[in-house]
Amino acid sequence: MPELPFSLHYTVHGEGPAWVFLHGFLESSTMWDYLPLEDHPIQQIRIDLPGHGWSFELLDAPSIYLMALEVQRVLAHLEISSFSIVGHSMGAYVGLELSKMKGFEHLVLLNSNCWSDSDQKKQDRLRVANLVHQAKAHFIREAIPNLFSNPQKQDQVIEALIKDANCMTPEAIAFAALAMRERADFTEFVNTHPEKFTFIHGIYDRLVSVEELQQKVPNSNIHFLNCGHMAHVEAGEEVLGILIHLIKND
Numbered sequence: 045m046p047e048l049p050f051s052l053h054y055t056v057h058g059e060g061p062a063w064v065f066l067h068g069f070l071e072s073s074t075m076w077d078y079l080p081l082e083d084h085p086i087q088q089i090r091i092d093l094p095g096h097g098w099s100f101e102l103l104d105a106p107s108i109y110l111m112a113l114e115v116q117r118v119l120a121h122l123e124i125s126s127f128s129i130v131g132h133s134m135g136a137y138v139g140l141e142l143s144k145m146k147g148f149e150h151l152v153l154l155n156s157n158c159w160s161d162s163d164q165k166k167q168d169r170l171r172v173a174n175l176v177h178q179a180k181a182h183f184i185r186e187a188i189p190n191l192f193s194n195p196q197k198q199d200q201v202i203e204a205l206i207k208d209a210n211c212m213t214p215e216a217i218a219f220a221a222l223a224m225r226e227r228a229d230f231t232e233f234v235n236t237h238p239e240k241f242t243f244i245h246g247i248y249d250r251l252v253s254v255e256e257l258q259q260k261v262p263n264s265n266i267h268f269l270n271c272g273h274m275a276h277v278e279a280g281e282e283v284l285g286i287l288i289h290l291i292k293n294d
Contacts, residue, residue: 051101052092052093052099052114053073056088059086060086061085063089065135066093066135067132068134068156070208071209079287081291094111094219095215095219106223107226108226109228111138116142130151131151131156136152140230141228143240152244153243153244154275155249155273159231176214177214184206188205188206189202191272192272192273198278201277242265242286242290243264243265246275246278246279249271249272269282
């Protein structure tokens with residue numbers, strides 16, 4: 045497969061309507077292995093975002109918008125003119141930028157939101173960007189278990205995620221944290237076009253509260269599941285069922 049001038053690693057599976065799968069912070073495209081969709085008539089494009097997985101290069105500036113442009117270049121390279129997106133956490137932020145681009149059909153925000161960071165959250169992102177240069181392994185080991193509602197039941201998964209995240213450079217982790225810190229607010233856009241967006245959210249997700257989601261996108265299609273921030277692991281069958289329903293109605 046010919047390389048792009050800037051190469052994001054990606055894989056393509058199956059045939060049918062194009063669905064783009066974008067992973068979250070500290071993850072890679074392998075996260076989607078928890079959601080087996082091979083028997084369903086879609087073309088899956090799984091992409092590693094900059095600094096994650098096998099996409100080792102970083103952009104000139106930390107920007108969710110610039111990440112979206114690189115994803116768009118992959119889609120153009122594959123000659124895909126119409127697409128839907130499933131984005132986990134940070135991946136949904138990239139999906140929101142893509143939602144204003146030509147060819148967009150639908151976005152599933154898996155454990156994510158559509159608004160910009162609060163001042164406190166921006167301070168936290170900056171702290172992370174600074175911390176990882178001195179204590180990357182410590183940050184990763186503290187951060188990943190907190191993504192689960194019951195980490196004691198996910199020991200093997202957590203250790204695998206920690207191992208993969210430790211393959212990232214401090215620069216890549218800081219880059220992603222700063223990109224999320226400066227992302228745009230899409231709340232008004234989502235509330236204007238609620239039919240274009242589906243939220244799948246864990247009631248024990250520590251990163252975004254149920255109350256905040258209900259308050260900010262009151263007219264959206266929201267599925268609340270009995271899990272934390274990693275719904276594809278803790279509630280995989282439910283997530284898969286929702287995605288299959290959307291695919292059948294695509």
